[in-house]
Amino acid sequence: MKTILKNKGFTLVELLVVIAIIGIIMAYAIPSYNRQVIQSKRTEAQNILIELAAIQERHNSVFLQYATNIRGGSESAENLGFAGSSKFWNGSENYRIRLGTNNGYTLIATAIGTTQIDDEPPLFPVDCTVIRINSTGRKWPTECWQ
Numbered sequence: 001m002k003t004i005l006k007n008k009g010f011t012l013v014e015l016l017v018v019i020a021i022i023g024i025i026m027a028y029a030i031p032s033y034n035r036q037v038i039q040s041k042r043t044e045a046q047n048i049l050i051e052l053a054a055i056q057e058r059h060n061s062v063f064l065q066y067a068t069n070i071r072g073g074s075e076s077a078e079n080l081g082f083a084g085s086s087k088f089w090n091g092s093e094n095y096r097i098r099l100g101t102n103n104g105y106t107l108i109a110t111a112i113g114t115t116q117i118d119d120e121p122p123l124f125p126v127d128c129t130v131i132r133i134n135s136t137g138r139k140w141p142t143e144c145w146q
Helices: 012-063
Strands: 095-100 106-111 130-134
Touching (some): 012 095, 012 106, 012 130
Antiparallel strands (some): 095 106, 106 130
């Protein structure tokens, strides 16, 4: 009796084709994923700025002036009363929040960290490493707030 042996497995060419296809998919997937991560962290900073702007407006309605300092142990005419490790003045691991006080207020989020410093050209059309909102509701750069 003759026994016929069947080879099981993949040929080298088949394996190389699969590896090439995976490489092409990853070449598109990884940059797209990185852009989405950066945009989500930018949105987090925008949400903090919008929330702080609302708190500033509430502060203005109570004390008839905008706070000149975010920090402080208790709310007073000069500060918003966020002491300790508040997200409002510490920001997050991706952004630092500052308050400018010329003509009302300007809230500024500056990107930090290894991923957020890439929030600029050529990955994005506009440099969004620093985003701002002021007491008139102006948000800039406008391309970063869409």
